[in-house]
Amino acid sequence: MDEKRKIIFSGIQPSGDLTLGSYMGAIRNWVELSDSYDCYYCIVDMHAITVRQDPAELRRRALSQLAQYIACGLDPQKNTLFIQSHVPAHAQLGWILDCYTMFGELSRMTQFKDKSAKNAENINAGLFTYPSLMAADILLYQSDLVPVGEDQKQHVELCRDIAQRFNGIYGDVFTLPEPFIPKTGARIMSLTTPENKMSKSDKDPGGCIYIMQKPEDILRSFKRAKTDSDTENCVRWAPAEKPGVANLMQIYSCATGLTMYEIEAEFAGKGYGDFKLKVGESVVELLRPIRERAEDLMKNKDYLISVYRDGAERAARAASRTMRKVYKKVGFVEP
Ligand code: AQP
Numbered sequence: 133m134d135e136k137r138k139i140i141f142s143g144i145q146p147s148g149d150l151t152l153g154s155y156m157g158a159i160r161n162w163v164e165l166s167d168s169y170d171c172y173y174c175i176v177d178m179h180a181i182t183v184r185q186d187p188a189e190l191r192r193r194a195l196s197q198l199a200q201y202i203a204c205g206l207d208p209q210k211n212t213l214f215i216q217s218h219v220p221a222h223a224q225l226g227w228i229l230d231c232y233t234m235f236g237e238l239s240r241m242t243q244f245k246d247k248s249a250k251n252a253e254n255i256n257a258g259l260f261t262y263p264s265l266m267a268a269d270i271l272l273y274q275s276d277l278v279p280v281g282e283d284q285k286q287h288v289e290l291c292r293d294i295a296q297r298f299n300g301i302y303g304d305v306f307t308l309p310e311p312f313i314p315k316t317g318a319r320i321m322s323l324t325t326p327e328n329k330m331s332k333s334d335k336d337p338g339g340c341i342y343i344m345q346k347p348e349d350i351l352r353s354f355k356r357a358k359t360d361s362d363t364e365n366c367v368r369w370a371p372a373e374k375p376g377v378a379n380l381m382q383i384y385s386c387a388t389g390l391t392m393y394e395i396e397a398e399f400a401g402k403g404y405g406d407f408k409l410k411v412g413e414s415v416v417e418l419l420r421p422i423r424e425r426a427e428d429l430m431k432n433k434d435y436l437i438s439v440y441r442d443g444a445e446r447a448a449r450a451a452s453r454t455m456r457k458v459y460k461k462v463g464f465v466e467p
Pocket of ligand 1: 145146147153281322
């Protein structure tokens with residue numbers, strides 16, 4: 133008998149243009165997993181409005197993000213690709229789970245602390261309850277696995293705690309998900325401030341590489357990437373001592389498949405100029421076909437609309453099975 137395929141959910145906020153970090157930490161792994169799992173990959177626009185967005189830009193980025201998902205290799209036939217705000221069950225379950233999430237738990241989330249420091253003028257309730265909406269995203273589809281970068285691990289752990297609490301009261305309603313973190317690329321750092329994560333909404337454009345960026349701009353950013361003052365034997369794997377170099381080595385390893393040892397050997401006796409140029413070129417070649425395909429897809433809006441409508445329909449069907457159970461368990465009258 134055929135065993136039921138395990139389920140994956142993951143999403144990215146259209147809070148900025150997708151970066152090399154989004155690709156190496158998330159999308160690249162989604163593509164690998166899509167052969168063996170039943171995958172739901174979402175554009176989480178409801179999460180994005182926890183920080184103030186320009187409406188026209190948000191709309192543009194959501195559509196462009198869908199084109200980039202497909203261009204990165206996510207086949208819309210094999211995967212359910214959709215936009216979060218098109219499936220109202222996310223908001224419905226999000227509210228219900230708010231009532232099963234503790235104030236103290238949310239207060240401990242490092243992303244909340246980081247983002248409220250960055251957006252001191254707009255520390256809204258949505259920013260605070262972000263993890264219970266994310267728990268709803270995951271639990272709606274009875275997901276087994278959530279591929280995320282390291283920074284999101286704490287949220288997936290909280291999601292498990294919420295699910296366990298709910299199941300403890302009502303019986304087995306939700307599957308307990310596991311975070312799935314890639315071995316390389318789990319945390320790509322800013323090129324200018326390597327102690328910070330490369331983030332879509334970073335105000336310093338030189339620190340980020342974007343999937344849709346032109347080759348000459350990518351090369352320029354790598355040329356200016358922060359390293360250190362070592363002159364001899366400078367390309368070596370020492371993350372604590374040489375964070376900028378370690379980040380570039382990570383990126384090069386992800387782009388070429390080489391190990392750190394092989395990278396050290398390749399650049400033995402060479403300076404940072406050669407190294408940064410080679411890393412930049414490897415990224416240009418990695419991203420070139422993706423950018424070209426995404427540019428083509430963006431010319432065909434009707435196709436993109438058909439993909440997200442079909443995705444939303446499939447997602448809503450799966451979500452409604454979970455919602456029926458949840459309504460019954462918490463005591464809502466059947467609609
Ligand atoms: N620099 C990164 N390295 C590795 N993985 C990363 N991810 C994001 N940046 C890196 C992973 O991509 C997924 C989507 O993240 P998200 O958009 O939902 O939220 P985020 O982690 O807050 O991403 P950003 O780019 O930092 O967005 P903003 O600037 O809006 O806060 C997640 O799996 C994340 O781990």
